[in-house]
Amino acid sequence: MKAFTKLDGLAVPLMRNNIDTDAIIPKQFLKSIKRSGFGVNLFDEWRYLDPGFPGQDPNDRQPDPDFVLNEERFAGAQVLIAGDNFGCGSSREHAVWALDDYGIRCVIAPAYADIFYNNSFKSGLLPIAVDKDTVNKLAEECENTPGYKLSIDLASQTITTPSGDVINFDIDAFRKDCLLEGLDEIGLTLQKRNLIQDYEASRKQSAPWLFG
Amino acid sequence: MPGKTLYDKVWDAHVVHAEDADTVLLYIDRHLVHEVTSPQAFEGLQLAGRKPWRIDSMIAVADHNVPTTSRSEGIDDPVARLQIETLDKNCDHFEITEFKMSDLRQGIVHVIGPEQGATLPGMTVVCGDSHTSTHGAFGALAFGIGTSEVEHVMATQTLLQQKSKSLLISVDGETGPGVTAKDIVLAIIGEIGTAGGTGYTIEFGGDAIKALSMEGRMTVCNMSIEAGARAGMVGVDDTTINYIKGRPFAPTGEQWEAAVAAWRNLKSDDDAVHDKVVRLDAASIEPQVSWGTSPEMVTSVGGHVPNPDEIDNEAKSEGMKRALEYMDLQPNTPISDIKLDRVFIGSCTNSRIEDLRAAAEVIKDRQVADSVKQALIVPGSGLVKQQAESEGLDEIFTNAGFEWREPGCSMCLAMNADKLGEGERCASTSNRNFEGRQGKGGRTHLVSPAMAAAAAIAGHFVDVRNF
Numbered sequence: 001m002k003a004f005t006k007l008d009g010l011a012v013p014l015m016r017n018n019i020d021t022d023a024i025i026p027k028q029f030l031k032s033i034k035r036s037g038f039g040v041n042l043f044d045e046w047r048y049l050d051p052g053f054p055g056q057d058p059n060d061r062q063p064d065p066d067f068v069l070n071e072e073r074f075a076g077a078q079v080l081i082a083g084d085n086f087g088c089g090s091s092r093e094h095a096v097w098a099l100d101d102y103g104i105r106c107v108i109a110p111a112y113a114d115i116f117y118n119n120s121f122k123s124g125l126l127p128i129a130v131d132k133d134t135v136n137k138l139a140e141e142c143e144n145t146p147g148y149k150l151s152i153d154l155a156s157q158t159i160t161t162p163s164g165d166v167i168n169f170d171i172d173a174f175r176k177d178c179l180l181e182g183l184d185e186i187g188l189t190l191q192k193r194n195l196i197q198d199y200e201a202s203r204k205q206s207a208p209w210l211f212g
Numbered sequence: 213m214p215g216k217t218l219y220d221k222v223w224d225a226h227v228v229h230a231e232d233a234d235t236v237l238l239y240i241d242r243h244l245v246h247e248v249t250s251p252q253a254f255e256g257l258q259l260a261g262r263k264p265w266r267i268d269s270m271i272a273v274a275d276h277n278v279p280t281t282s283r284s285e286g287i288d289d290p291v292a293r294l295q296i297e298t299l300d301k302n303c304d305h306f307e308i309t310e311f312k313m314s315d316l317r318q319g320i321v322h323v324i325g326p327e328q329g330a331t332l333p334g335m336t337v338v339c340g341d342s343h344t345s346t347h348g349a350f351g352a353l354a355f356g357i358g359t360s361e362v363e364h365v366m367a368t369q370t371l372l373q374q375k376s377k378s379l380l381i382s383v384d385g386e387t388g389p390g391v392t393a394k395d396i397v398l399a400i401i402g403e404i405g406t407a408g409g410t411g412y413t414i415e416f417g418g419d420a421i422k423a424l425s426m427e428g429r430m431t432v433c434n435m436s437i438e439a440g441a442r443a444g445m446v447g448v449d450d451t452t453i454n455y456i457k458g459r460p461f462a463p464t465g466e467q468w469e470a471a472v473a474a475w476r477n478l479k480s481d482d483d484a485v486h487d488k489v490v491r492l493d494a495a496s497i498e499p500q501v502s503w504g505t506s507p508e509m510v511t512s513v514g515g516h517v518p519n520p521d522e523i524d525n526e527a528k529s530e531g532m533k534r535a536l537e538y539m540d541l542q543p544n545t546p547i548s549d550i551k552l553d554r555v556f557i558g559s560c561t562n563s564r565i566e567d568l569r570a571a572a573e574v575i576k577d578r579q580v581a582d583s584v585k586q587a588l589i590v591p592g593s594g595l596v597k598q599q600a601e602s603e604g605l606d607e608i609f610t611n612a613g614f615e616w617r618e619p620g621c622s623m624c625l626a627m628n629a630d631k632l633g634e635g636e637r638c639a640s641t642s643n644r645n646f647e648g649r650q651g652k653g654g655r656t657h658l659v660s661p662a663m664a665a666a667a668a669i670a671g672h673f674v675d676v677r678n679f
């Protein structure tokens with residue numbers, strides 16, 4: 001996985017609740033067998049007025065000028081401030097790949113759907129959960145402050161706002177370590193090959209029908 | 213010490229190693245694979261020079277992208293075709309069992325696992341698909357994973373997991389006539405909300421759940437994810453065991469006896485403590501219809517579209533307004549006044565034989581309303597289709613004006629040619645009514661198969677109990 005340590009990034013507010021994975025990356029783009037190239041179709045149905053299809057030239061699209069990501073002042077945003085239950089819906093990791101490919105490295109929301117949360121770490125996208133009031137406050141400041149950048153430091157688990165406010169966030173130790181180091185989880189697990197084999201051997205005794 | 217929940221039991225039996233206080237390495241018994249979320253995982257595996265750890269744990273099928281028109285016509289869409297060919301190629305390369313498009317056993321991944329007896333009680337079951345929760349109906353711990361995790365399971369047969377909390381949803385008493393598993397689960401989501409189960413594994417219990425067939429329990433567990441929970445489970449009983457017996461992948465002989473003895477223990481102990489308990493009165497549940505763009509936006513068929521101005525929570529009221537605008541509905545409209553352009557009966561929620569029988573019972577000797585442009589029935593698998601045809605259900609459907617299709621996900625997510633046009637309104641037996649889910653600008657109302665069938669005949673929603 002990609003490492004995440006620190007980020008000093010422009011923020012963009014998208015304060016809807018229940019932003020689902022179908023909204024993040026609509027299904028017609030899931031036909032790809034690649035991991036990259038999803039960024040142009042991030043939030044496709046909100047971002048463009050015309051219906052999108054795979055392989056289309058982005059220059060032929062009609063961006064919706066009212067959609068926040070299309071506003072000039074938010075170009076190049078790396079931090080997405082969003083509403084509650086972000087990433088609900090399907091398990092498609094394409095949602096994370098689309099955010100990442102677009103350039104978003106961190107999402108700040110009150111809560112996430114479990115599978116999305118899990119998937120984020122695999123691409124080095126940091127999903128930060130803080131309470132609703134804090135998210136609302138950040139979103140409001142972001143809306144009203146040109147060039148609003150947030151400094152995020154995973155090691156110290158802090159977000160620092162342009163006015164110097166410091167917000168702490170929680171993250172479990174295991175995921176934090178993996179992300180800081182950008183560890184290859186599969187390689188790590190395979191170092192425990194013996195433990196997996198031991199487990200299988202004993203399970204074959206107690207529940208042989210599982211190995212039919 | 214208090215007893216164990218069903219979830220504790222299955223979890224504990226699969227811990228290979230505790231990484232730290234929160235994270236364990238969990239062993240995976242069954243890995244279901246489909247064309248959309250696997251190509252990047254196979255690619256990652258091959259780039260790293262790795263092989264699947266246990267090929268016999270894997271079953272693959274293409275379902276999301278397949279056409280539902282005659283199989284002999286092949287796949288028109290070149291991008292979809294490449295994805296399906298990639299799955300075929302990967303499965304051939306690694307010698308993974310795959311039910312190819314021409315195989316009678318092909319179908320929606322969550323329909324075929326149980327149908328083949330490949331989903332067994334006490335298993336851990338994963339798939340790169342959030343509706344893997346369906347398999348929890350068998351007392352299995354089954355949950356959806358992302359593509360990186362698909363690769364992790366392929367390479368190591370394990371996953372790094374944090375245990376969730378346990379939520380017991382007890383549906384007490386008896387449901388009234390005409391009230392189905394779909395209505396139960398929609399009512400549950402209406403009650404606890406789409407994030408109500410976030411961070412939890414749900415156990416569905418109570419007399420109304422015990423009274424359900426396996427098909428019904430699968431419908432309920434299927435939509436656990438719509439309640440925010442990665443997994444939903446039901447304890448094992450005779451219904452479970454009778455369903456599994458004799459299926460192709462089920463154990464036989466002495467192993468069957470040993471397995472059944474072990475499975476009998478797969479229910480929560482009487483003194484087990486759940487982190488949270490929610491109770492619903494089954495008798496109060498009526499046939500449900502969703503009116504918004506989230507499965508929690510649901511009401512009974514006799515109800516009305518709610519009025520956002522009457523809600524004091526501002527964020528919620530705003531969300532409702534946005535949903536009503538998208539759905540083109542006015543507050544206080546009676547549900548039964550909502551007219552449909554299309555009807556879709558299918559998806560891993562409601563495409564099993566029982567669902568088709570329920571629809572057929574309503575449809576028999578009636579005609580799809582002229583105002584309905586299309587009414588589709590898409591069986592969950594080739595075997596479901598064959599069974600339905602042997603019972604003559606296909607004739608009931610086609611005589612009434614329904615289209616009888618080949619199995620697949622179809623209009624549940626509209627990745628293939630089956631989709632709603634801009635602004636079209638659909639009664640659908642699927643599980644998600646998100647904006648654009650069934651086609652850009654399409655409007656989805658979630659209902660049971662019987663309710664969808666009645667809506668197709670009437671042209672608008674009707675209470676199937678008086679139909």
Ligand code: SF4
Nearest residue numbers: 343559560621624625
């Ligand atoms: S039927 Fe729908 S919900 Fe089920 S697996 Fe297919 S796309 Fe997903």
